[in-house]
Amino acid sequence: MIPDLGKYAQAVIGAYALSIALLVLLVGWSMWRAARVRRQLNEIEARRVRNG
Amino acid sequence: MASLWQYANPQKFLQTTGAVLPVLAVLTALTLVVGLVWGFFFTPDDYRQGATVKIIYLHVPSALMAINAWLMMLVASLVWLVRRHHVSALAARAAAPVGLTMTAIALLTGAIWGQPMWGTWWAWDPRLTSFLILGLFYLGYIALWSAIENPDAAADLTTVLCMVGSVFALLSRYAVNFWNQGLHQGASLSMDAEENVADVFYIPLLVCIAGFVLLFITLVLLRTRTEIRARRISALLARERMA
Numbered sequence: 001m002i003p004d005l006g007k008y009a010q011a012v013i014g015a016y017a018l019s020i021a022l023l024v025l026l027v028g029w030s031m032w033r034a035a036r037v038r039r040q041l042n043e044i045e046a047r048r049v050r051n052g
Numbered sequence: 053m054a055s056l057w058q059y060a061n062p063q064k065f066l067q068t069t070g071a072v073l074p075v076l077a078v079l080t081a082l083t084l085v086v087g088l089v090w091g092f093f094f095t096p097d098d099y100r101q102g103a104t105v106k107i108i109y110l111h112v113p114s115a116l117m118a119i120n121a122w123l124m125m126l127v128a129s130l131v132w133l134v135r136r137h138h139v140s141a142l143a144a145r146a147a148a149p150v151g152l153t154m155t156a157i158a159l160l161t162g163a164i165w166g167q168p169m170w171g172t173w174w175a176w177d178p179r180l181t182s183f184l185i186l187g188l189f190y191l192g193y194i195a196l197w198s199a200i201e202n203p204d205a206a207a208d209l210t211t212v213l214c215m216v217g218s219v220f221a222l223l224s225r226y227a228v229n230f231w232n233q234g235l236h237q238g239a240s241l242s243m244d245a246e247e248n249v250a251d252v253f254y255i256p257l258l259v260c261i262a263g264f265v266l267l268f269i270t271l272v273l274l275r276t277r278t279e280i281r282a283r284r285i286s287a288l289l290a291r292e293r294m295a
Contacts, residue, residue, distance in 0.1 A: 009103070011167065015160070016110065019161060030274055037278050038278075041284060044285060
């Protein structure tokens with residue numbers, strides 16, 4: 001399945017693994033923070049409605 | 053056509069981007085997967101660089117986005133400075149971690165690529181050095197936003213930093229042309245077709261670049277929405293403390 005990368009296999013696979021890991025971390029962190037802030041805001045706004 | 057300035061209204065921005073984001077996310081994932089799979093599995097080795105040429109599909113798009121993310125931050129910061137639109141300042145802030153990640157990918161893949169081709173992971177070459185400084189500017193920009201409590205003052209000061217850093221953003225793009233020295237080659241993409249890489253690499257590279265551009269837009273919109281909400285939380289909590 002993986003193409004024959006010859007003597008450069010380690011470099012090419014390393015570059016892809018590292019880059020994809022960084023991108024996944026960035027996307028995951030952005031989504032996690034978006035969900036957390038959204039939940040926090042909803043809680044505060046619900047509390048404001050309850051307290052009038 | 054509706055004015056662009058209507059999106060300076062946080063509610064309008066949240067409403068519009070909320071509808072657009074899911075479509076953008078799917079398009080981003082599709083483009084990135086197609087581009088990277090095409091580049092990795094279905095392109096030949098280069099006659100000089102062998103299989104390392106496959107690193108181009110990560111290195112060039114990330115380097116391009118690292119520079120353009122800074123320029124986007126500059127435009128957004130200048131809009132803040134001139135028109136005082138908070139969404140604009142928050143968009144600049146939201147873009148910085150994305151730009152920093154792109155810079156890190158460009159530097160790391162460049163080092164991994166450079167080792168077998170140049171015989172060294174790093175050289176104090178004009179392009180590499182200006183790129184490293186750009187990365188440090190990203191770190192400084194993010195740190196400055198976090199260090200200042202007053203968000204308007206933070207936006208003002210980071211705008212100044214952004215203007216200074218733009219010199220290095222441009223330098224990292226044109227360093228090869230300014231100083232005809234160093235290990236780094238010239239541009240892989242150019243308006244001049246003769247300077248471009250061969251078509252067999254060029255077309256999947258364009259798909260990867262489109263994927264990285266879409267990823268940048270998607271993440272900046274998502275993160276700007278988060279920053280708007282975080283700002284609203286701060287305002288509401290401050291109001292509660294005052295009551």
